[in-house]
Amino acid sequence: MHPQCPIARNTAALAAALALAVPVHAAERALDKSVVVNATLDQAWQAWTTREGIVSFFAPDARVEARPGGPFEIYIDPGGAPGMKGADDMRVLAVQPKQLLSFEWNAPPHLPEARQQRTVVILRFEPVTDTSTRVRLHHVGWGDGGQWDQAYAYFDRAWGNVLANLQKRFDSGPVDWTAWLQQLEQMRAAAKPK
Template sequence: MRFIALGVSCALLLTALADRAAALERSIDKEAVVAAPLAAVWQSWTTKAGIEGFFAPEAEVDARVGGAFHIHMDPLAEPGMKGADDMHFMALQPMQMISFDWNAPPSLPEARRQRTFVVVRFAPVDDNSTRVTLHHVGWGDGGEWDKTYAYFDRAWGRVLENLQKRHAAGPVDRTAWMESLRKAHAAAPAR
């Protein structure tokens, strides 16, 4: 009987330690319900047209393990400075989950040399709406890591809002954004 009690105590202790370790892992967690069927929301995350409809003005998307997930917030910038230039899908479970590596914006070069990981999950709420959850992990501590974490804590909420808007009113109009980029690039000193 003591062995059973000891086994239960060890199991409870291991569970508590695992819960504590998970709590210590810094993550960004966001969720949104999108007024669109699961297949439409899946396409938004796994195709070039889908990504360009809500996330960024330019993308290269090859939805397979190891395939490109390049998201160009600034398509006018030089290669390596466009945004998430060299990211890749790590896993795909059709109509359920994608994961990809991710990096910091070019303005945070120390953190940009590193990679974090994002998991996006999809679940139908009903025939015409889909729950999207986003979990972003792999954070370091201090310095640019903290700045990058704060940046994406804000940014992922906006990304999910744009996903909702895209399915409510059509693709996001990037005309003003592209014009502001053209002006910024024209005003930048020549290298």
């Protein structure tokens, strides 16, 4: 249509009016990470869905049952007080074997306001070759401001580290948590009143 045509002018005016009348919402804030690991689809899936797999790259201990409603508890500090071990009391939300795993997640203990809330992590698994698998991580459900922003920044770094550890696990072997656990025990001992 020619811009001078009355229909074209009215259509443009209507579009402009609708743009002002309809609220525009920003896209949901999300963290998106991806890594290709030198592992079969079965191996990559087992790394995320079993205690042994989690301990091989993510944390020194875990309680994981890959079923809807099952625990997805990742213990960064297994000797910590109940509720302060890491991802305490988290649950699996959905499972499509060797395709999708989603679970609740919380902020670290040093962000208590955000820690009381839950976010959602969605993992997708895709074979690249017979011996390599892409793992995509999508983390949503963020609030805005204060400790929410701090938790978002924290996990922007942390998930990159977790996926790098997953890659290392298949390139050079499982993580040895001995030094980490000793460091935690030393910190606890130093914090005890004398």
